[in-house]
Amino acid sequence: MTDLDQTGERALVAQVVDYAIYGLDTGGHVSSWNAGARLLQGWDAEEVVGRSLSTFYTPEDRAAGLPGRLLARAREEGSVRDAGWRVRKDGSRFWADVVITALHDDTGTLIGYGEVTRELSDERAANLELEASEELFRLLVEQVVDYAIIGLDVSGRITTWNAGAASLKGWSTDEAVGQHFSLLYPEADRAAGLPEELLARAAADGRAEHRGWRVRKDGSRFWGDIVITAVHDGSGRPTGYTKVTRDLTEQQRLEEARTSFLAGISHDFRTPLTAIRGFAQVLTRTPDDERGRDLAQRIVANAERLSGMVDQLVAHTRLRAGAVRIDPRPLDLAVLARDVASELEAALDDHQVRVAEAGPAVALADEAAMRRVLQNLLGNAVAYSPPGTVIEVTVGPVAGEPRVRAEVADRGRGIDPEDVEVVLGEYERGRRGEADGGTGLGLAVVRQLLELQGGCVALRPREGGGTVVEVRLPVA
Known part of the structure; x- marks a missing residue:
């Protein structure tokens, strides 16, 4: 140099x-x-x-x-x-x-x-802070007792087991670690491959959620709500899963009791309602008593209204309890809408239902569920529209999406803009419907049925007055 x-x-x-x-x-x-x-x-x-x-x-x-x-x-x-x-x-x-x-x-x-x-110095402070945070999180997970939080490797074998898991499921950490997590499922679910299916869903979608019976060490069962989340390293390579389980046994028992109670109420109500409606219909055919016929017709109308309320309560309860089974198949919404309108003809009073097609509208949907959806929407439109008005049902594709739509438009008093989202909830009627009576469950049932089918519902004001309810479903 x-x-x-x-x-x-x-x-x-x-x-x-x-x-x-x-x-x-x-x-x-x-x-x-x-x-x-x-x-x-x-x-x-x-x-x-x-x-x-x-x-x-x-x-x-x-x-x-x-x-x-x-x-x-x-x-x-x-x-x-x-x-x-x-x-x-x-x-x-x-x-x-x-x-x-x-x-x-x-x-x-x-x-x-x-x-x-x-x-x-800065890097050391950051590392110390990270280590303290990780240690705090580890202690938190280990000591939480209200949730069973466990770690799984990529094959589904248990790697970590917190205090909540030991308390809820009965196995100690030493007994559980190394076992395949399928030991937590009933024999029927293991035979059906449910544990492996949940891992596959979590790997594909990032997470999988499921509710059902789980098994403790002593063989007893509890109703668990579980979420399995896929875990990846910094390069995106899968390293395992976390599984969080919550015991919902008491809630499930209450739900089952409520379902049983409402089923009994439904039966007990329907029997006298059927009798009242039958006798009142006989009176409506009395030729010489115009006043009596009018009163009898009112009795029939109110009996049918009360019967509809009971139906809504039962439908809502079955949805909440997970008792509604969906069988999606190709379904032409225009054909179904005309069919439902024909079924409801006697209840339409002076209203007309006009079905228009803006293009093909074949949905992947459950026919029974969609029949209920359209019955509820048309029933609402009739209830809140002036006599003699036309209720328009328009079906067609959704531009730019693999979905089809069905719109029900009425000329009623409309919904307060601040209530557009509220009225889709349970027992909600909105400001303009507070004095109408009813259960406030019709649109909630519609929303729940659509969500089960991968669909959705939205409301908007109609130009010139009234409401448009738009239903969207996956295209077949």
Whole structure:
């Protein structure tokens, strides 16, 4: 190397400010000091040259002989790396990453050492914070008792088991870890391949949710709500799954009791209602008593209204209990709409239902469920529209989506704009319908039935007055 090269190299080292770079003689005393060392450690070159390397170490490290050990290792191994606390001129400390390299002349004789020091205080603080956060999260997961939280490897074998899992399922951590998670399922579900199906869904979609019976160590069962989530490393490679289970046995029992109760109520109501309606219809045919016929017709109308309310309660309860089974098949919405309108002809009063086709509308849907949806929507349109008005049903494709739609438009009083979302909830009628009576379940049942089929429902005001209810379903 020429003198010019050596001069340029020394100038480069001297001016580096992101790293403290300095030379040490064979005894470990500072022989050179760059700008980065001055900025990081606080001493000027004139103050520090000739000082021992131990000047930059904490009293504890000096007492333990760390500076001498590091020089000895560098001498024996060529270089040594260390991370730890170092001391500035003002006595403050910083976390440093240090590399000490032994320097030799052309004959191999040791002539000193070079040390490069980089401050890592911010990185250390971030790592400590991350470690503390991870430890807190680990303790939180381990000690939660209201939820069973377990880890699974990619094959479905249990890798972690928290206190909630031990409390809910009965197995200790030692008993559970290493077992396949299918041991938590009833025999019928294992035979049907449900555990593997849930893992496959979680792997494909990121998560899988399921409710059903689960098994404890003692063989007893509980109704569990479970969510399985796929876990990936930083490169996106799958590393396993987390499974969170909540015991909903009491809620399930209450739901079943409510379903049973409403089924009984439905039967007990329908029997007298059928009798009342039958006798009233006989009275409507009395030729000489116009007043009596009018009263009888009112009795029939109210009996039918009450019967419809009972039907809504039962339908809602069955949906909440998960007792409604959906069988999606290709279904022509225009044909179904005309069929439902024909069935309801006697209840339409002076209204007309007009079905228009804006294009093919063959949905992948359950016929019984969609019949109920259209009955509810047409029934609402009749109830809230002036006599003699036309209720328009328009079916067709949804532009740019693999869906079809059915719109039911009336000329009624409309829905308050602030209630458009509210009225799709349970037992909600909106501000303009508070005095109408009824269960407030018609649109909730519509929404629930559509969601079961992968569909949705939305309401909007109709230009010129009234409401448009739009139903969307997957195209067949």
